[in-house]
Amino acid sequence: MSLDISFIGILIGSIMASSVPLILAASGELITERSGVLNLGVEGMMIIGAISGFALMVITDNLFIAIVGSMLSGVIISLIFGFLTQSLLTNHVATGLALTIFGIGLSAMLGKNFVGIPGKEFPILFSSLRESIPFFGPILFGHSIVLYFAFALPFLTNYFLKKTKLGLVVRAVGDSPVSASNQGINVILVRYCCILYGGAMCGLAGAYLSLIYTPQWIENMTAGRGWIALALVVFATWSPIKVLIGALIFGGITILQLHMQAIGFRIPVQFLSALPYLMTIIVLVVISRDSRKIKLNTPTSLGRIFYKEK
Amino acid sequence: MATDLRISNISKIYPGCVANDNVSLQFKSGKIYALLGENGAGKSTLVKILSGVISPDNGEVFLNEKNLKLSSPLDAKKNKIGMVFQHFNLFETLSVFENLSIDATEDNKSLRVRINEILKKYNFSIDLDIPVLNLSAGQKQKVEIIRCLLRSPKVLIMDEPTSVLTEQETEELFISLKKFCDEGILIIYITHKLKEVLSLCDEVAVMRKGKVVSVSQTQNEKVETLANKMVGQKLAKIKKKINISKNKDEIFKVKHLNFYSDDPFETSLVNLNFSVKKGECLGIAGISGNGQNELFQILSGEIITPDTSIIFRNKEIAKLNPKQRREYLMAFSPEDRISQAAVPELKIYENVALNNFKSSNFFEKGLVNERKIKEHSKKILSDFSVNTDNVELKSQFLSGGNLQKLILGRELITAPELLICYNPTWGLDVGAINYIHETLIKINDQEKSTILISTDTEELLKLSDRIAVIYKGKLSKIMPSEEVTPEKLGVLMGGGSID
Numbered sequence: 001m002s003l004d005i006s007f008i009g010i011l012i013g014s015i016m017a018s019s020v021p022l023i024l025a026a027s028g029e030l031i032t033e034r035s036g037v038l039n040l041g042v043e044g045m046m047i048i049g050a051i052s053g054f055a056l057m058v059i060t061d062n063l064f065i066a067i068v069g070s071m072l073s074g075v076i077i078s079l080i081f082g083f084l085t086q087s088l089l090t091n092h093v094a095t096g097l098a099l100t101i102f103g104i105g106l107s108a109m110l111g112k113n114f115v116g117i118p119g120k121e122f123p124i125l126f127s128s129l130r131e132s133i134p135f136f137g138p139i140l141f142g143h144s145i146v147l148y149f150a151f152a153l154p155f156l157t158n159y160f161l162k163k164t165k166l167g168l169v170v171r172a173v174g175d176s177p178v179s180a181s182n183q184g185i186n187v188i189l190v191r192y193c194c195i196l197y198g199g200a201m202c203g204l205a206g207a208y209l210s211l212i213y214t215p216q217w218i219e220n221m222t223a224g225r226g227w228i229a230l231a232l233v234v235f236a237t238w239s240p241i242k243v244l245i246g247a248l249i250f251g252g253i254t255i256l257q258l259h260m261q262a263i264g265f266r267i268p269v270q271f272l273s274a275l276p277y278l279m280t281i282i283v284l285v286v287i288s289r290d291s292r293k294i295k296l297n298t299p300t301s302l303g304r305i306f307y308k309e310k
Numbered sequence: 311m312a313t314d315l316r317i318s319n320i321s322k323i324y325p326g327c328v329a330n331d332n333v334s335l336q337f338k339s340g341k342i343y344a345l346l347g348e349n350g351a352g353k354s355t356l357v358k359i360l361s362g363v364i365s366p367d368n369g370e371v372f373l374n375e376k377n378l379k380l381s382s383p384l385d386a387k388k389n390k391i392g393m394v395f396q397h398f399n400l401f402e403t404l405s406v407f408e409n410l411s412i413d414a415t416e417d418n419k420s421l422r423v424r425i426n427e428i429l430k431k432y433n434f435s436i437d438l439d440i441p442v443l444n445l446s447a448g449q450k451q452k453v454e455i456i457r458c459l460l461r462s463p464k465v466l467i468m469d470e471p472t473s474v475l476t477e478q479e480t481e482e483l484f485i486s487l488k489k490f491c492d493e494g495i496l497i498i499y500i501t502h503k504l505k506e507v508l509s510l511c512d513e514v515a516v517m518r519k520g521k522v523v524s525v526s527q528t529q530n531e532k533v534e535t536l537a538n539k540m541v542g543q544k545l546a547k548i549k550k551k552i553n554i555s556k557n558k559d560e561i562f563k564v565k566h567l568n569f570y571s572d573d574p575f576e577t578s579l580v581n582l583n584f585s586v587k588k589g590e591c592l593g594i595a596g597i598s599g600n601g602q603n604e605l606f607q608i609l610s611g612e613i614i615t616p617d618t619s620i621i622f623r624n625k626e627i628a629k630l631n632p633k634q635r636r637e638y639l640m641a642f643s644p645e646d647r648i649s650q651a652a653v654p655e656l657k658i659y660e661n662v663a664l665n666n667f668k669s670s671n672f673f674e675k676g677l678v679n680e681r682k683i684k685e686h687s688k689k690i691l692s693d694f695s696v697n698t699d700n701v702e703l704k705s706q707f708l709s710g711g712n713l714q715k716l717i718l719g720r721e722l723i724t725a726p727e728l729l730i731c732y733n734p735t736w737g738l739d740v741g742a743i744n745y746i747h748e749t750l751i752k753i754n755d756q757e758k759s760t761i762l763i764s765t766d767t768e769e770l771l772k773l774s775d776r777i778a779v780i781y782k783g784k785l786s787k788i789m790p791s792e793e794v795t796p797e798k799l800g801v802l803m804g805g806g807s808i809d
Contacts, residue, residue: 172404176400181363295443
């Protein structure tokens with residue numbers, strides 16, 4: 001029987017790897033949204049992160065620079081969004097959509113000369129432990145540092161929002177920017193920071209795809225993951241831990257249904273492909289059905305334009 | 311140490327409106343000062359300038375002869391000017407403690423100790439660890455006051471603090487304010503309620519159209535003299551005729567009205583039964599958030615509840631939607647004029663057309679007959695003395711009073727047998743309130759009925775023939791209004807009982 005215990009371990013490991021970009025992008029967007037800003041440019045920021053990370057790797061042959069560079073490119077492109085929505089008071093939704101379209105186009109243009117170039121192997125940690133421990137080895141060890149960071153991130157985000165002063169300020173701004181401003185909080189600055197942080201995480205999520213998960217550049221390689229990340233944030237009702245659960249379910253069912261297709265289950269392929277979306281939504285809706293908690297976690301001012309009275 | 315606050319030649323001009331015109335005032339600690347004026351008189355602008363939310367075009371503020379630069383709310387805080395806004399500046403989804411800790415400079419432990427000291431000293435009882443959205447308006451206000459007290463203020467500004475409070479809560483507030491005053495805090499009390507000025511304050515400055523028109527000792531003033539100063543003209547006194555005919559037909563009858571909700575923003579209603587007679591005004595009192603929203607929505611048909619029976623003109627209408635109920639000659643004036651009664655982005659005549667789909671010839675073969683609607687809108691504007699004749703004006707540019715007149719005009723044009731209104735004069739100034747009250751009384755005089763859901767006890771006592779109180783979704787027994795006093799209402803509104 002090929003479905004032995006070590007195979008399941010490897011399967012879980014691959015599910016974790018596939019959910020990393022979702023966790024990163026969704027955690028970043030979660031902070032942005034908690035400050036009351038709806039940035040629909042996640043997909044665009046991810047793809048820019050993917051191409052800049054890959055291009056920097058090819059040019060500098062340095063993975064560290066590539067990773068940091070991808071985050072910086074996410075910051076820069078989200079700065080455009082921040083400037084438009086926070087300083088010029090444009091509509092969040094329209095601006096975010098434009099950002100995504102812009103990002104996809106720009107990345108295709110920048111990436112022309114990088115198509116077909118092989119990627120570089122990304123160092124993995126604890127590779128010896130991965131082989132020596134059955135089942136738990138492939139789950140816990142032998143991953144890139146980015147994966148470990150991604151799995152710590154929802155917990156760090158949760159801690160940040162619930163326990164730190166800055167997290168409280170972010171939540172306050174998302175709840176009522178007018179009150180926050182009247183309390184002397186610089187709402188625009190807080191929102192800028194949250195937007196840029198979201199951009200950095202989306203950039204990193206993109207770089208994970210082009211440098212680690214499938215080390216190469218393919219046009220439009222984010223393939224809608226940005227939109228899934230956005231949906232995760234909403235269906236997880238702005239709770240970081242639920243984002244993690246949602247990302248794992250989505251990654252898990254994506255991988256499982258691929259295996260099911262390979263084995264040749266008598267279920268229409270289209271249904272199997274739709275399954276991850278369906279299940280993620282169902283599970284998240286079920287675990288976040290407490291209307292009280294939703295009210296308390298939802299950033300009341302989400303997507304609304306704030307300007308300071310003069 | 312004594313505090314001396316001086317405002318010198320403050321001006322603030324908005325496009326098309328002089329909000330503050332050369333305002334100069336002087337305040338000294340140990341007294342409570344009233345700043346009185348109608349809506350749009352410039353009180354709020356002045357207060358926003360004092361709290362650093364907006365900056366004046368001209369003029370200066372001196373605290374103990376020190377010239378203050380108030381360019382942000384932080385500056386006001388640093389200079390120990392505390393401010394309780396009319397619309398609370400609280401974060402609804404955060405806990406009380408989080409709300410208070412957000413601008414604190416000390417650690418959470420010592421902050422908690424200090425908050426508890428204040429709670430004890432002033433006899434406030436508030437759970438610090440529940441979200442603010444679960445608090446009553448009075449408690450929210452206390453949280454705002456605590457936030458100011460934590461910074462040991464020299465000046466405390468209260469902007470229309472009693473608009474959401476019960477009689478009891480108002481009394482408690484006044485006791486606290488007097489205590490603060492005795493402790494040397496300078497208190498500036500902004501209001502358009504005349505009686506409060508007389509009962510609480512030592513000195514009163516009256517503002518009209520951006521200018522200070524009078525400063526005087528309150529002991530030399532009466533309700534009438536202040537009202538005339540505030541409005542700038544003599545106000546006609548209106549009083550309702552006592553409705554003697556007690557044995558008239560019941561036109562509207564509600565039985566077994568139940569509504570269940572576990573939404574923290576909603577209130578469940580428990581077995582409400584009441585009826586309204588022809589030509590009668592039934593008042594429903596209560597502090598906001600005790601089920602009035604839900605009751606209004608059920609009566610208007612926005613929410614349909616099972617097992618409820620609503621008989622209107624001998625027909626069962628409980629399952630009908632608002633449009634169908636209008637066809638049976640009911641009319642509705644919701645609390646929130648901007649988002650429920652009218653669409654602010656639409657022009658006046660478009661808003662007029664909104665709820666008159668059936669009853670008129672506004673629409674022909676699916677097309678809009680603009681000319682007819684406009685003629686009709688013009689008539690409403692002049693009949694209800696809305697202060698514009700431009701039907702093309704976007705509704706958002708009407709003041710609250712004018713918008714309310716427009717809405718009432720629109721509702722009354724179908725000659726409804728029953729008008730249900732919810733806080734029809736909320737946030738309006740004396741002149742507009744007077745007009746609305748007159749209109750409502752006129753409706754009853756014409757043998758039409760009204761249900762008045764209101765949080766304003768004075769209004770209820772003035773207009774209602776019978777009054778009931780709603781508290782936590784339950785209705786008290788219905789009393790003839792001549793047996794009701796403000797004190798009685800206050801007790802019932804606070805959840806107490808009377809015999």
